[in-house]
Structures are given as C-alpha cells and as structure tokens.
Amino acid sequence: MAAVQHDLTMRPITGRAELDLFRRLPYGLNDELAADLDSGRRHPHWMWVALRGDRLVARVAWWSRSGDATPFLLDVFDLADDPDRVDIGVRLLTAAMAEVVPEGTRPPEYGRYVPPDWRDDAVARRAVEDRAAAVERTGARLFVERLRLEWRPGTPVQAPSGRLEFRRVRGRDELVALMAQVLEGTLDAHSRDDMTRMPAEQAAAQQYEDELMGYASPRDWWRIATLPGGEPVGFVIPAHNSYNPIIAYIGVVPAHRGNGYVGEILAEGTRVLAAEDVPRIRASTDTGNVPMARAFERAGYVNFERELNFTWP
Structure with missing residues (x-):
C-alpha cells in the first residue's frame, strides 16, 4: 500500500504506535486523534503520511461516525514548509484517495478549521491557500465558508419575552x-x-x-x-x-x-x-x-x- 515517488514515501500509519509521527504537524484536532481511534471514528488505514526519509512533510486523514465502514469527512490535511509542498499535497491526496475512497463513489467533503481572521494573517493565509491549491488540483472546489461559534458560561442569556x-x-x-x-x-x-x-x-x-x-x-x-x-x-x-x-x-x-x-x-x-x-x-x-x-x-x-x-x- 505504500507508494514511493523519487525521495517521497506515502503510506498509511501502522497504528497507534505512529500517532506521534502523525502529530508532528500542528492542528487543533491532534488532541482528539487517539480517542477517535479508540472509538472507531478513525482507522490507521485512513491516516496517511508523506515522508522524506524520517521527516513528515504532509499528512491526510478521514473521519467517520463510530462504526461506519466508509469515511464521512476528510478533516486533516497538512503540509510542511517544503518548497514543493503543494505538489507533495497533490501526490499524497491522489495516492491516499485511491486506497481510502471506495471505487466509483464521490469523495467525502473536505472540512478545515481556520482562524477567524485568516485572510488578514499572512502565515495563516498562505497555509490556507496552499491546501486549497492542492485539493483543487485533485478536482475539488470551495463549497462554503462557515462561522464556528461558542457560548461560554457567564454570558447573559436573553430572558423569555412571553411571545413564545x-x-x-x-x-x-x-x-x-x-x-x-x-x-x-x-x-x-x-x-x-x-x-x-x-x-x-x-x-x-x-x-x-x-x-x-x-x-x-x-x-x-x-x-x-x-x-x-x-x-x-x-x-x-x-x-x-x-x-x-x-x-x-x-x-x-x-x-x-x-x-x-x-x-x-x-x-x-x-x-x-x-x-x-x-x-x-x-x-x-x-x-x-x-x-x-x-x-x-x-x-x-x-x-x-x-x-x-x-x-x-
């Protein structure tokens, strides 16, 4: 299942023993990966890495509802800062999707959390645009941008008006x-x-x-x-x-x-x-x-x- 292209090795992780390898690239979902594996929301063969030697240069992973046999969402896709990072991302996505997505089916949606001000932050914007360029080269398009919102204890709650x-x-x-x-x-x-x-x-x-x-x-x-x-x-x-x-x-x-x-x-x-x-x-x-x-x-x-x-x- 591993693919070697020039100096790049692309393969799924072997199991929980390689979680530390997979988590070398930062993202907020890293803390949830172990529990997701335990609950059946993720599987090692859905979690792919691209390596140059021992160095992680890209990764991709899919998520499902617990017990599902096929992935529901592509929600982890990260690139290191290599000059050819977009090309690496395209190659990794192409190799992994060929193994993970059932033949003849539409690939699951790709969802990515980004900072609320990502357009105004040069580093965040470049990372977003690099990932977007890679997925678009595999045929995807931006479908929608959503706000993620949070209410915190102590925030006042509107009192009932009596109308409803x-x-x-x-x-x-x-x-x-x-x-x-x-x-x-x-x-x-x-x-x-x-x-x-x-x-x-x-x-x-x-x-x-x-x-x-x-x-x-x-x-x-x-x-x-x-x-x-x-x-x-x-x-x-x-x-x-x-x-x-x-x-x-x-x-x-x-x-x-x-x-x-x-x-x-x-x-x-x-x-x-x-x-x-x-x-x-x-x-x-x-x-x-x-x-x-x-x-x-x-x-x-x-x-x-x-x-x-x-x-x-």
Whole structure:
C-alpha cells in the first residue's frame, strides 16, 4: 500500500504506535486523534503520511461516525514548509484517495478549521491557500465558508419575552414536518444543495436519520417554539456530539420569519444546555446566512474559528 515517488514515501500509519509521527504537524484536532481511534471514528488505514526519509512533510486523514465502514469527512490535511509542498499535497491526496475512497463513489467533503481572521494573517493565509491549491488540483472546489461559534458560561442569556412558549418534540413526524418547512428559502448551502437532488420532505427525513438520531444526548432537550395558542413557530435542537454540547439545528418556519423569533428560540436552546452545567456550547452557520450569524452574535456567541468546506464533483 505504500507508494514511493523519487525521495517521497506515502503510506498509511501502522497504528497507534505512529500517532506521534502523525502529530508532528500542528492542528487543533491532534488532541482528539487517539480517542477517535479508540472509538472507531478513525482507522490507521485512513491516516496517511508523506515522508522524506524520517521527516513528515504532509499528512491526510478521514473521519467517520463510530462504526461506519466508509469515511464521512476528510478533516486533516497538512503540509510542511517544503518548497514543493503543494505538489507533495497533490501526490499524497491522489495516492491516499485511491486506497481510502471506495471505487466509483464521490469523495467525502473536505472540512478545515481556520482562524477567524485568516485572510488578514499572512502565515495563516498562505497555509490556507496552499491546501486549497492542492485539493483543487485533485478536482475539488470551495463549497462554503462557515462561522464556528461558542457560548461560554457567564454570558447573559436573553430572558423569555412571553411571545413564545416552548415544549418538547412530540415525535419524529412532527419535527420532520417542521424541518421540511424550514428548508423553504433556507440560506444554508448544504441544505440548498440537498434540495437540488431531492424534495424538502426527503431532505428533512434524511437529516433527521443521519444527523439528529446520531446524537446520544437526551431527546428531551429538543424544543418546539409555539405561539401562546399552540401554533408552531420553529424549533431548536440542543445536543451533545462526540466532542461538545452544541446547538445542532435551529429554524423558524417561513410564515413567522421577520419577527425576531430566532433570538428567543436560540436563547431557549442555550438555556437547556446551560442548565446541564456545560463548559461551552458550540454552533456553526454559513457566512452567507447573515440573519443567523447576527442572532448568534446578539446572543453572545463568539466567532472563534471558521470552517472551509471543499467538495468533489
């Protein structure tokens, strides 16, 4: 499985014994790699290195939900500072993808966390542009840029105004129906892309099964927002993924948009998680979803990172 090209050796790591080798290039996910291997979210044969002698010059790795047989996301791709680093990245990606991505399937999306001000930092910008150049030479394109947000304990939470009431979700069908409504006019790039291939009802059901049902946190945290008479206005899904408490999904149905309800719904989701004495709450939204980004900002969520998502055709 190893490939040797001139002075470059490209291969998967042999196991946990080579984690220190793999972690020689810095990235925030390095601290999670061991636990991911233990939980089955990563596998050594999905974690590839490019070596010049004993020196790590590039690396790439895929992630999956625990127990999945195929990778869900390419989320680690780093290059050392060699003059030919972009070429090395292309060669490593090409070799690794040929072994990791099942033949005849679309490669998983590539997601990368970057500093919130990466365009204004010369070092960060060069690193982003180098990685982008490498993945684009393998056929990928930038799909969307997202804000990664965090609420921290002690940040004030908007008090209930009395305009809305909140109750638990009554079942799958109720929530999926509301999710389908929310998809009308959505500003989320992934949801818009889903609806180029399927109707809103199918996209909502797929997201419910593939994402929401994957959270082990209590379904009792999920909330429907209603008018005092009981008419649903929207919903919020507080949850805990494999790493952090999160606002997994929030939406307002089209008939009730423009009334400032999203801030009140977000506050309810924040209250549910804050009551669990969590150390932080994470969330994310597309940079193009300005109304949602502003709602998070008003609620005291800090933009601590951005995420760049690249896709292959």
